[in-house]
Amino acid sequence: MTRSWVRELAGWLSAAAVALVAGGAVASSARADLLFRDGDSMVVAMLARSLLAGEPLDWAMSSVLFLPESAAFTALDAALPVDANGLFAISAVVNLLALYGAIRLAAGRARAGAAPVAWSVLALSVFGVLAMTDVSASREALDLASLQLTTTYYSATVVGTVFTIGIVRRMVDSHELRAWPAIALGVVALVSTLSNPLYAAWATVPLVIVLAVAATSSELRSRTSVIIVVLLAGTALGLLSRIPLAAWITKTGVDYVQPGQWHESIDYYARLVGERMQSPFWVIGLLITAALLVVAVVRTVRPRRPGSRLVAASAWVAPVVVVIGAIALGTHAARYLQPVAFAPVLALVAAPHVPRVNHNARRAVAAVAGVVLLIIGGLSIPRLTDAAARPDTDLACVTAWVDASGRTGAGQFWTVRLPKLHLAESSRLVQVDHRLNAYAWLVNRADFAVGEVSFLVEDSQTVPWDLPEAALPETIIDCGRYSILDFGAETLPLGPQRS
Structure with a gap:
């Protein structure tokens, strides 16, 4: 029990170091405009300040309500004596830590022959590298991973989607259906959809497709059927729960649907890919994503535990479904394609097996890697602090x-x-x-x-x-x-x- 506790703590410390490194790098790049100065990026901070000041609340929101993001930012603002930029910097680290927690859930339970903590840290590290390859100051660039560090561009929906995949994995791998995981799945789906209807496109639709295919196995049919019902019910209740908040929603999700513009949508996203290909850093990010997608497909077709195959399938099905859906609906916003950045890293935790090397050597490598991460993470704190405190x-x-x-x-x-x-x-x-x-x-x-x-x-x-x-x-x-x-x-x- 103690050794398991120590491993989990080491994982969180390593994840914090990764978050600091990625946060410092992004905040020191041209992407800092999106973190600290972009007009869209102000909404959560403004709502939090409004709540803390006790102002009359008559907010005009988009189709996204930013409920988890606003709750987290308000708590940080109330607890910490720092200015808005400091809170943005801290939120960037918190968002990555929340993503690590969701990835760790998706990696499955610790068991003999598995190293879910180490693979979860590796997955977050790869995601951090993807974020560091984002170098454009434009909110419309195809720089998707770094959006997770902002308070506005759906960070809670990213975490909710990965968290959902993690819960579903636990339910699929369990020999019996239990009430608490089903309740947790329904609550996550409800809250995520209530806050942002994009959850239905990022999580519900891809997972229903994957689970429907898994249901062809008689062994999994009963479990997957229940999971699909819970997921759909939670999503539907989330949509219905938006009705009492209609006065705050000035533009519904339907307003963004323009299927007649699918040709323009293809041209738009193709142009963004072309622009990204012009930078060596962007090319590195694209190659990493492509490699992860290949790993996801390979781990889907190889015979493994059901939960492992479900996570691997989600890692490539979600990006495919979201890209096709974004084009079919005629959308013109890079931020809708974020599953292309975060879903493929789940391929690394689909089958978190222990490498076939000497046990003592494995422990030594893990210890050295952990110490190096902590040192680099500590050295990144001044970099992140300086970026947040840069005078204007x-x-x-x-x-x-x-x-x-x-x-x-x-x-x-x-x-x-x-x-x-x-x-x-x-x-x-x-x-x-x-x-x-x-x-x-x-x-x-x-x-x-x-x-x-x-x-x-x-x-x-x-x-x-x-x-x-x-x-x-x-x-x-x-x-x-x-x-x-x-x-x-x-x-x-x-x-x-x-x-």
């Missing part, structure tokens, strides 16, 4: 001026969200479109109660304003990449809400 004088100029003014201003989505998060009172900046209509998208609609503003913040991403001819700023404050158009005593009324 332009942002500081804007927030200092707005805080000191005591007035309320406005800005467009891609411009205003970063300053808005870093203000002492986030409601001092209202989100609008170029015509000053209240832009209700990933924001608290309670902000719009102010009705009028007296200054505007703009930058290079700002669409030219369409203001009344009489509206001329008294002065323009230069804040580097930002400009503040101060209208002084004159106020500009907000237009009607739109999303």
Whole structure:
């Protein structure tokens, strides 16, 4: 029992080291824009701050509610005396640790001849390498693994999907169906779907396909039938549970479905692949993914334990189903294809057998590898800290001026969200479109109660304003990449809400 406990603890420490290394590398690259400064990436932090401040909650969300992500960020924000960037950095490490926990579940129980902890650490390490090959600052690049380090791009759905595969593996390998795993499966499916309907495409559909094929075996038919029913029921209840939250959902999943654009979808994703092929780092990532898919297929066809084959099959079926589905539905968003990055690494834990080497040599290699990981992980802490603490004088100029003014201003989505998060009172900046209509998208609609503003913040991403001819700023404050158009005593009324 003690030795098992020690192995599990060593696995978590090693995973923490991997998370620090990957987090430090990504945060020090151009991808840092997505971690710390991207307009989309602010929503979870803004919601957490709104909750902690006790503000009236009238949020306009997309089809994704970010419930687990917001709960985790709110807990970190309440517990830790660090700024928003520090919380983003810590969240990146926490997200990778959560993924390790899900991978460890998918690796199966410890037993003679198996080394699930070591293989789980290896799987997370490979995923970390994939994240480090992501070097684009664009949110639309086919840089999928590094999205797991953000608070916004469905990190909880990734963990929920892998966690689901892990529970299903345990249920398939069990000689008898037990209530608790079935309940856990249903709860994970319900919560994940409630938060993000993409779970149905990433987890439910691929697993139902794999389980339906497994049900052709008379030995597994009864178990797989129950699992399919529980998984479908949990997913359906998750969708139904979204109905009471409809006021927060400004765009349903149906709005993203445009099957008539499947030709454009193929062109779009093909262009992203072509762009990724232009960098040696991106090519390395693609080769690693391709190798993992081959391993997954091989481990699917080889006769092994049912749970092992299920995990191996999920490692390649999920990416195939998601890519085909994304094209068939005419989507145009790289983030929907994240199973292409995280699912293939499950091939490494499908059959976590012990290597055929001398026992003492194996222990020595594991000990040395663990120590090296911990050292490198420790050395990565300053790198991650420096990335989070990197000064932004332009942002500081804007927030200092707005805080000191005591007035309320406005800005467009891609411009205003970063300053808005870093203000002492986030409601001092209202989100609008170029015509000053209240832009209700990933924001608290309670902000719009102010009705009028007296200054505007703009930058290079700002669409030219369409203001009344009489509206001329008294002065323009230069804040580097930002400009503040101060209208002084004159106020500009907000237009009607739109999303």
